[in-house]
Amino acid sequence: MRSYSRRLLASAALAVLTLSAAACTSDKPGPSASAAPAGSTGSEDKGTGAQSKFFVQADYDAQMAMRRAQPTGSPDKPWEQSIDPQFVDTAKYKKAGPYHLCFSNAAVNNPWRQVGWKTMQAEVALHKEITKFTALDAEGKDDKQISDIAELTGKGCDALIVSPNTTATLTPAVSGACPKVPVIVFDRGVQTDCPVTFIKPIGGYAFGAAAAEFLIDKVPPGGKILALRILPGVDVLETRWSAAKVAFDKSDLKVVGVEFTDGDAAKTKSVVSDYIQRYGKIDGVWMDAGATAVAAVEAFEDAGQPVPPINGEDQQDFLKKWSDAKLTAVAPTYPTYQWRTPVIAALKILKGEQVPKVWNLPQPTITQENLATYLKPGMPPLHYALCGCENLPGYPQKWGGTS
């Protein structure tokens, strides 16, 4: 009985490990990433560790430039704005309505994607010329999304919107769809330029840099910074940290810890409490995503300490905490309003209007000055303020809020 149980336990451990490993797919760095410069040496004393394998200097430089650039179009509709657009001609796709739009969605498995998905559906409902909207959810699985895309290309779609689950694996599937139907890719990219347009906010470097620069500005020189990350090895998160690392390396701040929280509130709170105990005082907290920012703030409150400068994201729970507890905070965003843009782009393409080849959407940062604009009482705690959905029909109920 005893050896039986032991074997069972070992295989259980194995099974659980395999399950959790399979649950989070991520892209391996492409060949271009290995060319990342080793120019950030001398960072050991800053405590930021080695630069990420995912860091690409050219992308970083491009995003830093875009943060300063002025987007075209009306600031009231940031989902229609674009930064440095290089327009492409779409006359060959022009056709008369009504239209059948199709969407291959990577997943709806986190609050960000849920808010985005609702926003996209509401955008579709705005346009009477879209008579049919077929969406397939890949549930976070590359193989399912590959077959979803193949299925959708055979369904007589007039345009196909793709939000890829991972970059490299989905590239052949998108390449296969391009000759049959105009393809619009958003959020994550693919390694082919065959889609008519690729829609994205500025990107992860801009997010990480905005948060780090705020701390460098607010925390006195020599201050101790704790960096909290969700997990390593995921491209979209690695870029955020690598840009923060570049900023911290140039600063007078000392990064005393870079910890992974698995996006778990209890773990975040424990990690922050440990650091408060170990160092007596933490002078700033950098986070690669806002979901557990409130837990980090609570750790300081429960320790009876003032909350140091911190960054979160545009989720309501953090914005409310920020406002209620009068925090020194900032919230870089990865706006969910980007889910509106693919629908708008698809209609432009089908009407033969020009669209940017790479549609860079502005990526606002919530600061003390504009916090009140984004704080929306009555919306659920995990709602993202930058949904761009306030004027869409069904708001706020469809997004889980009360008016």
Place this chain on the structure above:
Amino acid sequence: MRRALPIFVVLAGLLVAIAIANPYFLEPPAFLAFVKRAAPLVILAAGQYFVIVSGEFDLSVGSLITAEVVIAARLIDGSAAATWPVLALLIVLGLLTGLVNGTVTTLLRVPSFITTLGMLLILSGAIFLWTGGAPRGALSPQFRELGRGSLGPVPWSVLILAAVAAAAICAMRAGFGHTLIAAGDNDRAAALSGVRVARVRTVAFMISGLSAAVAAILLGGFAGVSAQVGQGLEFQAITAVVLGGVALGGGRGSVVAAMAGAFTLEALFTLLNLYGISGAVEPAVQGVIIIAAVALGAVSLPRRRAAAAS
């Protein structure tokens, strides 16, 4: 009690090591904060002890905790009035899950390992289906108070832990405890001497489910809603129990030692963190502990038995 001695020595050693690294640790607020953080795992380990000592496993507690926290947030949705009914519901849900685990294991004779692994997958799948990975709603401040607040200087979770520990010790000293150990040591012999093994084991599973419900209330209170709150806790609880010298397969070990094992595990993690060792090594440390503790038990037990026989 003598069997529990080694784990207390290890625990004391770890606490001294922490105190050397951080003298502030021994002051009441810091020490109470440590006990508060350890409380959910200690309670979970106590629950797991009942199942393990009766010769079974409960792997479902981690996802049961996640399910309970997510359900609580959805049902309470920030309303103070809903707090107490939902708390009662969580307790019932924990007992019910234990009842299902126990019934399937004892009546249908599915090995508990498979039953509770299945329950783990069912619960985590159901939660994912229901929430789509994004829990909705919010816990009320009243609910959070149990895991976050305190009565004077003493956190509520420490008081709850004390009550749970007292209840667990009483249960093990009573007739129930003796029959439970008898069932774990040799279920056929126990059955022949009149122990209703199936019923005793089912109750053990219900106690484990109950402990998961209490841990969920404390964890949800501590850090709020999260879809990852219970992840890996079943293995931490089993590690803690094994660390306390409780034999996998049942029949040997004390509940006090199992709870001390949980404190030791938490102290070990605290110490690793104090010395700046990454949290990523925690699962590896747990793995080593499980293997080492079980291997040591296998080596020393026959010798002890031989000595007793001679």
